[in-house]
Amino acid sequence: MLPYRSLIEAEVALGRNLTYAENLWFRYSASMPDYLLYYHNFVFLFLIFTLAPLPIAVTEIFRPSIIAPFKLQPKINLPPSSFLRCYKDVLTAFCLIVVPLQLISYPSVKLVGIRTSLPLPSAWEILAQLVVYFLVEDYGNYWIHRAMHSKWGYEKIHHVHHEFIAPIGFAAPYAHWAEVLVLGIPSFLGPALAPGHMITFWLWIALRQCEAIDTHNGYDFPFSPTKLIPFYGGAEHHDYHHYVGGLSQSNFASVFTYCDYIYGTDKGYRFQKAHLQKQLREQWAAAQQKGIETANHEAKFD
Known part of the structure; x- marks a missing residue:
């Protein structure tokens, strides 16, 4: 809730006219309690989780040939019932775990200093904070995920997430309830260390969810704009982790690849990638040689 009764009062307090975005924010949030603004996360998470995976899921079920060339594990094709079961299970966990956790966590948001007031942050401020949030979350998630692949962690908790080889x-947030709770810590650590505006916090939650869905979609699209992000792992990097399964000691990072490279937990992945590239080069060379031999044979009889 903003401490201004009118736009004029807000402009006097800031000593300038409000920007268009600030004008919209004033009209929307001036009389709304801060805790209701924070609870918008429920809606954002639900809509993103429901809608973001839908295009690829629908295409895979009804027109798989369109995206088949980009599928990372082409031998595995899930029935529609698996998609529906996954969605229902995650939605249940969302209602029973995520929503109650968000309801009781508002005091911590106020404590760390996430604000709803004017002025709104600049685009550069938002970008800088989002970079910090992603780096902090990625580093923390790496070590938690790595711990989950200990014998106890995997057998008791993390095996649930690996049900989808x-x-x-839809399986991005599919996990044991304890894992859902623990992985929320590094997600909140960045905003706690570098608190910003509620809009930045909303954007962070939305982008992190979109990233998780992207890395779990099972397809490596060469035209994806995420290919332009330095050190971004994407679906190809994380799909290998699921492919190896419970025995995997590789590709623990959630977003970027630098932790796996620094700590040597991507050696298996890099070896497999190099091996596949070698096979492709050999197949290309064999096809080229066969083409030359065919051309020479045809020229001989002309």
Whole structure:
């Protein structure tokens, strides 16, 4: 809730006219309690989880040939019932775990200093904070995920997430309730260390969810704009982790690849990638040689 009774009062307090975005924010949030603004996360998470994986899921079920060339594990094709079961299970966990956790966590948001007031942050401020949030979350998630692959962690908790050997977008948050709770810590650590505006916090939650869905969609699209992000792992990097399964000691990072490279937990992945590239080069060379031999044979009889 903003401490201004009118736009004029807000402009006097700031010493300038409000921007268009600030004008919209004032009209929307001036009389709304801060805790209701924070609870918008429920809606954002639900809509993103429901809608973001839908295009690829629908295409895979009804027109799989369109995206088949980009599928990372082409031998595994899940029936529609698996997609529906995954969605229902995650939605249940969302209602029973995520929503209650968000309801009781508002005091911590106020404590760390996430604000709803004017002025709104600049685009550069938002970008800088989002970079910090992603780096902090990625580093923390790496070590938690790595711990989950200990014998006890995997057998008691993390095996649930690995039920999908070939992951799908809906399976991004598919996990044991304890894992859902623990992985929320690094997600909140960035905003706690570098608190910003509520809009930045909303954007962070939305982008992190979109990223998780992207890395679990099971397809490596060469035209994806995420290919332009330095050190971004994407679906190809994380799909290998699911492919290896419970024995995997590789590709623990959630977003970027630098932790796996620094700590040597991507050696298996890099070896497999190099091996596949070698096979492709050999197949290309064999096809080229066969073409030359065919051309020479045809020229001989002309």
